[in-house]
Amino acid sequence: MGSPCQIHVMGEKKTELDEFAEECRQQALGFEKKYSRYRSDSILTKINRSAGKKPTKIDAETFALLNYAQVCYEQSKGFFDITSGVLRNLWNAETVKFPSERDLEEHLNKIGFSKLRFNDKEAFLPINGMELDFGGIVKEYAADALAATARKRNISFGLINLGGDIAIIGPKADGAPWQFGIAHPVIKGRTIATIQLSNGSLTTSGGYERFVEIEGERYSHLLNPKTGVPFKSILSASVIADQAIVAGSITSIALLNEETDGLDWLESCNLPYLAIKKNLECIGSLARNE
Amino acid sequence: MKKINPLVALTGAALALPAIAADQPTSAKLSFLSSTYHEKDIKNSTILSGAGKRYDIEKNQFRLVTPLGENWSGDLYVSQEAMSGASPWGTFDGADDESSLIMSGATIRDKRTQVNLSGRKYNEDSSYGFTLTRSKEDDYSAKGFGVSGEWDLNNKLSTVSAGFSFSDDEIKPVDALKFGRIEKGKKQTRSFAAGWTQIINQNSILFTGISHTVKQGLLSDPYKLRDTRPSKKAEWTLSFKYRQYFENRNAALHADYRLYNDDFGVTSHTAGIAWKKSIGDKLKIAPRFRYYSQSEADFYAFGDNYSLAKTEAQSSDHRLSGFGSTTTGVQISYELGKWSMKMSFDRYSSKNSLGHAESEKEHPALLDFTLWSAGFDLEI
Numbered sequence: 001m002g003s004p005c006q007i008h009v010m011g012e013k014k015t016e017l018d019e020f021a022e023e024c025r026q027q028a029l030g031f032e033k034k035y036s037r038y039r040s041d042s043i044l045t046k047i048n049r050s051a052g053k054k055p056t057k058i059d060a061e062t063f064a065l066l067n068y069a070q071v072c073y074e075q076s077k078g079f080f081d082i083t084s085g086v087l088r089n090l091w092n093a094e095t096v097k098f099p100s101e102r103d104l105e106e107h108l109n110k111i112g113f114s115k116l117r118f119n120d121k122e123a124f125l126p127i128n129g130m131e132l133d134f135g136g137i138v139k140e141y142a143a144d145a146l147a148a149t150a151r152k153r154n155i156s157f158g159l160i161n162l163g164g165d166i167a168i169i170g171p172k173a174d175g176a177p178w179q180f181g182i183a184h185p186v187i188k189g190r191t192i193a194t195i196q197l198s199n200g201s202l203t204t205s206g207g208y209e210r211f212v213e214i215e216g217e218r219y220s221h222l223l224n225p226k227t228g229v230p231f232k233s234i235l236s237a238s239v240i241a242d243q244a245i246v247a248g249s250i251t252s253i254a255l256l257n258e259e260t261d262g263l264d265w266l267e268s269c270n271l272p273y274l275a276i277k278k279n280l281e282c283i284g285s286l287a288r289n290e
Numbered sequence: 291m292k293k294i295n296p297l298v299a300l301t302g303a304a305l306a307l308p309a310i311a312a313d314q315p316t317s318a319k320l321s322f323l324s325s326t327y328h329e330k331d332i333k334n335s336t337i338l339s340g341a342g343k344r345y346d347i348e349k350n351q352f353r354l355v356t357p358l359g360e361n362w363s364g365d366l367y368v369s370q371e372a373m374s375g376a377s378p379w380g381t382f383d384g385a386d387d388e389s390s391l392i393m394s395g396a397t398i399r400d401k402r403t404q405v406n407l408s409g410r411k412y413n414e415d416s417s418y419g420f421t422l423t424r425s426k427e428d429d430y431s432a433k434g435f436g437v438s439g440e441w442d443l444n445n446k447l448s449t450v451s452a453g454f455s456f457s458d459d460e461i462k463p464v465d466a467l468k469f470g471r472i473e474k475g476k477k478q479t480r481s482f483a484a485g486w487t488q489i490i491n492q493n494s495i496l497f498t499g500i501s502h503t504v505k506q507g508l509l510s511d512p513y514k515l516r517d518t519r520p521s522k523k524a525e526w527t528l529s530f531k532y533r534q535y536f537e538n539r540n541a542a543l544h545a546d547y548r549l550y551n552d553d554f555g556v557t558s559h560t561a562g563i564a565w566k567k568s569i570g571d572k573l574k575i576a577p578r579f580r581y582y583s584q585s586e587a588d589f590y591a592f593g594d595n596y597s598l599a600k601t602e603a604q605s606s607d608h609r610l611s612g613f614g615s616t617t618t619g620v621q622i623s624y625e626l627g628k629w630s631m632k633m634s635f636d637r638y639s640s641k642n643s644l645g646h647a648e649s650e651k652e653h654p655a656l657l658d659f660t661l662w663s664a665g666f667d668l669e670i
Contacts, residue, residue: 064307071303075296145309154627154669156571175540175570198540243310246300253296269297270491 009150009158010173020153024146028162031142035065035134037085044132052128055117063120069137072249073113076265079256080249081113083125084225085133091223091230095212104228111225140203140248143167147201147244164204167244171198185235185276193238193274195286201244205251206236222255231255234262236276238286239269247271298447306414318356323632323665325349329375330658332391338382340393344657345375351665358409365408374399378655380515381606383593391654392515402427415442423457432459434479449487451499456480463512475508497531510605516594517605525552541567544578555588556610559646576621578636585647586612592651608653614644619661630667636660 007024011017037044047056058066072080086107090099110130117124125132139162146160147167158169159178171177177198181191185206195202207220212230219230237254241247250269254262259278266273266284274286304310329344349371358364380392403426410419421436438453457479463471485499503525511517529548536543544564551557564578587610589603598604619636638659642652 061308064303067306068300068303071299075299141307141309144304144307148309170571173571198537241297242301243304245304245307245310246297249300250296265296268295270295271297 004163006161007146007158008161009155009169011155011157016153017155020150020155023149023153024160027146027149028142031138031145034062035138037131037133044134047123047125048131051125051130055122055124057121058118058123060120062123063118065134065137065141066116066118066123068141068245068249069134070113072137072253076253076256078113079225080136080253081111081225082132082134082137083111083113083116083130084223085131085135086110086129087223087225087228090228091212091219091221093212096214098214099228108226108228111228136248136252137245139163140165140201140244143201143244165244165248166197166202168197168199168201182236182238182274182276186280192276192280193282193287195238195240195274197240200240200242201247202238202240203244203247203251204236204238205248205255207231207233207255220255222252224256231262232258232278234259234275234277235280236274237262237266238274239266240272240286298444302444302447318354318670320668320670321351321353321355321665323351323663325351325661325663327661328659330660332393332654336391336654338390338392340379340391341376341397342393343375343397345373345377347371347373361412363410363412365406365410367404367406367408369402369404371402372400373402377513378608379513380517380594381592381654394513400428402430416440421455429464430459430461432457434458438483447489451483451485451487453483454481455483459507461508461512466512471512472508475512477505477507477509479503479505493535493537495533497529499527499529499531501525501527501529503527511607514605514607516596516600517607518600518603519554519589519605520603523552523554525550527551539567541565550584554610556584556586557647558582558584572625574621574623574625576623578617578619578621580617581614581644582617583614583644583646584612585645586610586649590649592649592653606653608655608657611642611653611656612645612647612649613640613642613653613656614646614648615640615657616644628669632663632665632667634661634663 005028007021009017009020033039034042035044036042037048039045043058043062050056069082090103090107110127115126117126143160143162143165144167147169150158150169156170157173160167160169166180168178177196180195180197180202182193182195182204183206184190184192207222211221212219220233222233223230233255237251239247239250241250250271254266254275257265263275266275272286273284274282275284276282327347327349331344332342334342349369351369354366356364374397376394376397378391379394382390382392406421406423408419408421410417417440419438423434425432434455434457436453436455438451440449440451442449459477461475462473466473481501481503483499483501485497487495487497489495505523507521509521509523510519527548527550530546532545534543544566546562548560560580560582562578562580564576566574566576568574587605589605590610591604591606594606595604615638617636617638619634621632621634623630623632638657640656640658642648642656
């Protein structure tokens with residue numbers, strides 16, 4: 001999954017928990033194998049390699065994920081776009097100067113979810129060089145899937161943490177809620193808020209972890225698919241929802257906007273949230289608990 | 291086009307993902323519940339003749355719900371109850387303004403068996419079901435069927451439901467010749483129901499339902515000395531059920547209200563409230579309270595009037611008087627792996643004066659009863 005994954009489970013029989021942990025590992029590897037763009041045999045790589053050439057056959061789960069991505073695209077007014085991954089060529093660890101107009105234009109031509117053609121049987125990227133990237137969707141979906149597996153196995157206490165995307169199975173064995181510290185966006189290793197949770201999911205998106213510094217100015221890795229340039233967004237958003245996939249896309253969209261629009265978006269979703277503004281002010285219903 | 295709330299749109303799309311979607315039962319569930327129902331005896335001073343010991347009922351219920359293939363589920367329900375006790379035959383309105391009850395002489399003993407068999411087909415955005423019912427006791431038998439459908443709308447945040455059921459009942463009163471009772475009577479019941487369930491947010495749900503029932507045939511009680519009711523009855527109900535989960539309390543509030551009206555002239559209100567509190571992850575305690583109140587039927591008579599022609603509608607059945615009742619109870623359940631143990635206790639008390647439209651005089655047969663239940667659910 002490209003980031004540290006943790007499973008905390010509590011129960012009476014160790015063998016049952018071990019079996020569950022093994023099933024989780026297999027299930028997580030299954031998602032990685034199927035949807036990682038770094039693996040040559042994943043369905044995503046197949047679709048990307050066939051871009052501009054031919055449609056690729058997809059299964060019901062991939063179709064449901066593409067549908068989900070479409071809803072994200074529509075709800076975010078086009079800012080959450082799973083075809084925007086090609087911009088990473090312009091903004092990465094080696095970037096030292098602002099990309100040229102020509103480079104930007106060339107990449108923007110290969111972006112646009114509305115160009116993707118798909119139905120329940122196949123998916124097709126019409127332009128050679130276009131790419132799909134399920135970042136912001138599949139890891140969160142996997143967390144939901146593992147938590148559902150736990151419930152099917154009658155495991156009632158625990159949580160799944162896939163690189164910060166948290167799906168709660170149930171509270172701690174003594175009934176107490178789990179506590180999560182939200183990282184301080186500026187001071188490394190410090191937390192800025194604490195969130196308690198016994199059920200549902202919690203995800204956090206932050207632009208501060210991965211960024212590009214050009215002439216002293218920081219640019220986050222959250223890029224505007226319409227301009228190819230990073231947003232001047234809020235620093236971090238945390239959301240609690242029933243499903244990690246829903247919480248994850250809401251926090252992602254919050255950061256794929258300028259600060260005011262991102263805050264409006266969070267407010268419109270009617271979910272508990274914590275947003276950290278550029279001036280380090282914490283707002284949202286979860287901030288008020290502090 | 292109306293803009294969809296982002297949470298609604300995203301949740302709807304997420305629920306279509308195979309690892310998250312899990313609406314239909316995936317494992318079979320076996321349930322057993324045993325109940326003891328005890329009606330408080332009637333004060334001897336109010337009995338003109340007969341026995342004062344009222345009904346005791348022992349009831350056992352068994353249920354098996356199981357998935358059948360990919361898209362079907364099956365549901366078998368069997369219940370058996372054994373009743374014994376005396377029931378009111380009539381009332382006598384005494385000159386001293388005191389009423390007297392005429393009770394059935396000996397203790398009545400009867401057994402009732404009911405079997406329901408249901409099937410349900412689950413589609414992506416809808417489900418359709420059928421039910422066949424059969425029940426039998428010494429003097430009564432009923433056959434019925436029902437069909438229903440449910441349709442998900444607004445990305446599964448709303449569900450519309452509709453159903454129809456039919457029942458064909460036959461009563462053959464015991465000792466009909468000895469007591470001059472009708473030898474055989476038939477009753478047919480047709481019922482239509484429609485409902486709307488709305489998920490308001492992640493912690494609250496509201497159900498609104500309406501139903502219309504038409505009963506035709508022998509609606510009188512053949513065991514009563516003088517009981518003549520119209521042979522057709524139309525009933526309407528409007529119900530609301532609200533569920534609110536409180537995360538910080540780890541508890542859920544259940545609030546229900548039902549308005550009932552029929553063309554016998556009875557209007558009733560039922561309001562119920564329950565607080566389902568989880569203590570830890572295994573123990574649940576749910577105290578509950580229900581209030582019921584009804585107005586009397588147009589032809590309700592406090593004392594039986596033998597001077598009226600037998601064809602004139604009249605009944606002294608306490609269930610047709612204007613009264614009110616309260617039910618106070620608690621349910622405790624404990625989960626242990628695949629087992630869930632349940633126990634509950636309810637105390638019901640009815641009184642003339644508790645009602646919103648009380649009858650002029652209190653009916654002496656108004657009930658008080660207690661109900662104990664214990665059972666388990668097992669996932670298999």
